Amino acid sequence: MEKHPNHARGKQQIYNWARAQGWQPQMEVYLKEIAQRPDVLVQINGQPVALEFQCSPLSAQRLQERNDGYHRLGIAVYWLLGPTYYRHLRGGVVSQFTQLCADHPQLAFWRLDRQQIEFRQNYYQPVLSHSMTSTADLLLHQTQTLQRHMRYRERRWRSLVNQAYLNGHQLSACPLVAHPLVPQWPLLEQGELYWRLGIILKMTICQSGMSWQRREWNHWLIQQGRWWATPCLTKESRQRIIQKFVDQFTSDLLAAGIIQQDNDCLCLKRQPRWFDDDAAKVQYLLRGKK
Incomplete structure (x- = not known):
């Protein structure tokens, strides 16, 4: 049970706010079928909705279990984060509490100081x-x-550094297409740059002319990533967000002339071009700033 000192205060604020909306709130109603007590249970246009005010850490697994319980009873649930979560959040925590509003991913906070979402x-x-x-x-x-x-030989990056070295490259001299430039919601555990580099290094064993059906290509790219859990998203919503990563990288590879598309088929046209070394790459980028 939540024991954070701000929890009781926030829960009462949410109750008062929901009552002002005419949502007939009930506080900590015990749901015997799933042995759970939502902080505030409301009725919005005839739909029961659990409003959970979360101040303490909660594992993705436990969050999934609680969501599953509500969904079994046909209760929608929204997680409102407390002041513990106001500060900078790691990607895994952001993904864990990601919810959609108007089809856009976001986090919802209950501001104790303003008494609003x-x-x-x-x-x-x-x-x-x-x-x-x-x-x-x-x-x-x-x-x-x-x-x-590379300098600090971080374990997480060692595999990519070694793969690049075996192919005669410095990892930091990677092709420009490896760099993510379009902002994406943080779902990749290892980061988008790592994911893109891993794929480009695996493409070095592919022969020019190799082709994929678009569905096969998409599946392959997704399989190369370690994706954070998103227990507050439906399977379909999660797939849509992940697909944006795939579509953007595919678009970048097409624009760079590395792959080409023919109807529903993608074909490897040429290998991505690496710089001779990272110094040459930095000089190239500095010229681009002038």
Whole structure:
């Protein structure tokens, strides 16, 4: 049971707010069939809805179990995050509490200070920071990040570094198409840059002219990623968000002339071009800033 000091306060605020909406709220009604007590149970246009105010850490598995219980009874559920979650969140936590509103992923917070819901969508990555003003800046930043991974020989990146070396490349001298530039919702456990690099390295064993049906291609790209759990999304919603990663990478490969499309078939036209080394890549990017 939630024991965070802000929980009782927030729960009462949510109850009062729901009553003002005319939603006939009930607090901590015991649902015997699933042995669960929603913080506040309301009726919205005849639909029972559980409003859960979450302040303490909760595992993705337990979150899934609680959602499954509500769904078995035909109860919709919305998770409103408390002040513990106001600060910077890791990707896994963002994915865990991701909910859709108007088909857009977001997190919902209950603001104790304002006594209202606040929706946040500012978790997309990558984004230009205040010190980055162009695509070249973002490419440079990601290249420098790869250089650090190589310098400190981080275990997570060691496999990709070794694969690139065996193919005669520095990982940080990777093709520009490996770099994600369009912001995506954080669902990839290892990050989108890692995912793209892994796919490009696997493409080195593919012969030019190799082809895939679009469905096969999509499935292959998805299988290359480790995706965070999304217990608050339906299977269909999760698939739509993941498909955006696949479609964007496919679009980038098509634009770079690495693959080409013929009806529902994708064909490898040429291998992605690596830079001679990361110094050559940095010089190229610096020229692009001028």
